[in-house]
Amino acid sequence: MLYIIILTPKCNLRCRYCGGFESSVMSERIEYDVEQLKDFLSADPHPVVAFYGGEPLLEIEMMRRMMRELEAERYVLQTNGTLLGNLEKEDLERFSAILVSFDGRESVHNFYRAGSYSRVLENVRAIRENYRGELIARMVATQKTEIYEDVIHILSLNLFTHVHWQIDAVWSNEGIWKDFRGWVKGYNEDIRRLVDFWIEEMRNGRFHGIVPFLGILSALENGFSHPPCGSGFESFAITTDGRVLACPICPEFEWNELGTIFDGELKEVELLEPCPECEYFSFCGGRCLFFNRERLWGEDGFELVCSTVRNLVDALLERKDEILSLCPAEELRYPKFPNTTEIIP
Numbered sequence: 001m002l003y004i005i006i007l008t009p010k011c012n013l014r015c016r017y018c019g020g021f022e023s024s025v026m027s028e029r030i031e032y033d034v035e036q037l038k039d040f041l042s043a044d045p046h047p048v049v050a051f052y053g054g055e056p057l058l059e060i061e062m063m064r065r066m067m068r069e070l071e072a073e074r075y076v077l078q079t080n081g082t083l084l085g086n087l088e089k090e091d092l093e094r095f096s097a098i099l100v101s102f103d104g105r106e107s108v109h110n111f112y113r114a115g116s117y118s119r120v121l122e123n124v125r126a127i128r129e130n131y132r133g134e135l136i137a138r139m140v141a142t143q144k145t146e147i148y149e150d151v152i153h154i155l156s157l158n159l160f161t162h163v164h165w166q167i168d169a170v171w172s173n174e175g176i177w178k179d180f181r182g183w184v185k186g187y188n189e190d191i192r193r194l195v196d197f198w199i200e201e202m203r204n205g206r207f208h209g210i211v212p213f214l215g216i217l218s219a220l221e222n223g224f225s226h227p228p229c230g231s232g233f234e235s236f237a238i239t240t241d242g243r244v245l246a247c248p249i250c251p252e253f254e255w256n257e258l259g260t261i262f263d264g265e266l267k268e269v270e271l272l273e274p275c276p277e278c279e280y281f282s283f284c285g286g287r288c289l290f291f292n293r294e295r296l297w298g299e300d301g302f303e304l305v306c307s308t309v310r311n312l313v314d315a316l317l318e319r320k321d322e323i324l325s326l327c328p329a330e331e332l333r334y335p336k337f338p339n340t341t342e343i344i345p
Contacts, residue, residue, distance in 0.1 A: 001044050001046075001047060001048070001230075001234050001235065001236065001338070002048045002050060002076075002230060002234060002235040002236070002338035002340065003041060003044075003047055003048065003049050003050070003072075003235075003236055003237075003238060004050045004052045004235065004236065004237040004238065004248050004340065005037070005049055005050065005051055005052060005056075005066065005237075005238050006026070006052050006053065006054070006056075006237060006238065006239050006240055006248060006251075007030065007051055007052070007053060007054070007056040007058070007059040007062055007063055007240075008028055008029060008030075008053055008054045008055070008056065008058050008059045008240065009021040009025065009026055009028065009053065009054040009240065010028050010053070010054045010055065010058055011053055011054045011055040011058075011080070012055050012058060012080070012082060012083070013055070013080050013082065013113060013114045013116060014114055015080075015101075015112055015113050015114060015140075016111070016112045016113075016176065017112055017140055017142055017168050017172060017176050019171070021054060022252075025251050025252050026239045026240045026241055026243075026251060027240045027241055028240070029059065029062075029240060030059070030062060030240045031240055031241050031242065032240075032241070032242040032261065032262075034065060034066060034069050034070070035069075036242065036261055036262060037066070037070065037238065037242075037261055038069060038070055038071070039261075040238075040261035040262075040264060041070060041071070041072070042071075043264070046073045047070075047071075047072045047073060048072060048073055048074045048075075048076065048096075048337060048338045048339075049066070049070055049072040049074070049075050049076070050075070050076035050077070050078060050338075050339075050340050051063050051066075051075070051076070051077050051078070052078050052237070052248055052340075053078070053079075055079065055080050055082075055083065056077065056078065056079060057077075057079055057083035057084070057086060057087070058083070060083070060086055060087075063091075064091065067091075067094050073337075074096040074097075074337055075094050075095050075096060076095065076096060076097045076098070076099070076338075076339050076340055077095055077097070077098045077099065078099045078101075078138070078340055079098065079099070079100060079101070080100075080101045080113070080116070080120070081100040081101060081102065081116070081119075081120035081123055081124060082116055082119055082120060082123070083123075084098075084100070084120075084123035084124065084126070084127055085122075085123045085126055085127075087127060089130040092127055092130045092131040093130065093131075093132075095131070095133050096133045096134065096337065096339070097133055097134040097135075097136060097337075097339040097340070098127075098131065098133065098134070098135055098136070099136045099138040099164075099339070099340060099341070100120065100124060100135070100136070100137060100138060100160075101113065101120075101138055101139075101140070102120060102124075102137040102138065102139060102154065102160075103139050103140055103145070103150065104139055104145065104149070104150025104151065104153050104154055105149060105150055105153045106118075107144075108144050108145060108150060111144055112140065112142065112144070121157070121159070124159050124160070125159065128159065134161050134162060134339060135159070135160050135161050135162070136160060136161065136162040136163070136164055136211070136339070136341065137154045137159075137160040137162070137163045137164070138164050138165070138166075138341075139151075139154070139163065139164065139165035139166070140165070140166060140168050141165045141166065141167045141168060141187070141345060142167075142168040142172070142176055142177070143176060143177055143178060143183060145165075145187075146186070146190060147165065147187055147190045147191065147194065148190035148191075148193045148194050148197075149190075151163055151165070151194055151210065152194075152197070155208050160209075161209050162209035162210070162211050162341075163208075163209065163210055163211065164211035164212065164341045164342075164345075165212070165345050166342055166345050167187075167305065167308060167345050169291070169297070169301070169304075169305045170290070170291050170294065170296050170297055170301065170305065171249065171250070171290065171294075171296070180301070180304060181304060184304050184305075184307060184308055187308060188307070188308060188311040191308075191311055191312050191315055192311075192315045194210070195213070195315045195316060195319065198210060198213060199319060199322060199323060199326065202323075202326035202327060203326060207327070207328055207331065209331070211334065211335075211341050211343065212312060212343060212344065212345055213316060214331060214332070214334035215228055215334050215335070215341070215343030215344070216283050216312065216313055216316050216343070216344075217316060217320075217323065217324075217327070217332055217334075218332060218333050218334050219282060219283045220320070221332075221333075223282030223283070224281070224282055224283065224284065224285030224286075225285065226271065226285050226286065227271075227285045227286045227287060227288055227289050227292070227342070227344070228284075228285050228342060228343035228344055229247075229288065229289075229340070229341075229342040229343070230338060231246045231247040231269075231288075231289040231290075232246030232247065232256075232258065232268075232269035232289055233269070234338065235338060235340075236258065236266070237251075238261060239251055242260050242261045242262055243257055243259075243260050244257070244258045244259045244260055244261060244266055245257055245258065246258055246269050246289055247289050247290055249290060250290050250294075253290075253293075253294070255269070255293060256289075256290075269289065271286045271289070271292050272292055272293055275287075275292050278306075280309060280310055280313055283309075283313045283317075284309050284313065284344055285344070287305070287306075287309055287344045288342065288344070291305065308345065309344055309345075312344075312345070
């Protein structure tokens, strides 16, 4: 299983779409003893540990201590990329996946992410010499995002092994969206252009690791029975005070709190209708536990977001045979280990 360790809720950036940190939700630094976390993880023979924030590299020494003392099968890092230069060769060699927040074209990234584009790229280039794992550009798709242009831009950099994105929907800060319905229309058209591009590139011998495409195609074999991120089913987040959450993005919701690392007894979560009965469920798994349970945009907003999922699945299934004939067989099982990618945008 995947254990997402929140090293600190603090961050060194103030991104426009981020709700930030409230001190009432959890403490700024870890309060439990690492040995207590180790005991909690010991029941799992194959734990994968992901470091998360805030910005986890603000607590780099705690991260290093955990990698020394925990007996995880793999380690994953989610970071905004501004502090990647602080990682040493020995640190990089421990990670199986590093996800870097990167929003595409320079103008888009800098608008939302505090002008950090050049700094992040410089750091990503610097770590590649000593890093051999998955290096994933993790985008937030929001008002200024043109998904085709921004994904193509990331691929053109030849720095990342994969690109992934999540639509900034439902939990968005007020004022982020001006015309979500109009944006969805353009997004759905762009997804089909991106599928066309991806297939044409494979015809010419070039493969691109586009995470949502690979994850949905992987579902052809087994299908999803819960959100692909695994929240509350195969993935758990641990707060700085030792609470165990289904999902790391909403620590303030009561339904999201499953237990603590101190008692080991975790509540079960369930998906609400209409997701389990939907014909797309095996490819979507309900998309996102928070999205399934908190209809903050009402039923119309819920349906609009669902339309992006249906379009994405349809765009791939309509050309399934062609894709399967071109895509390298070893890439058709993604992810190969829990790496915190949500699969469904």
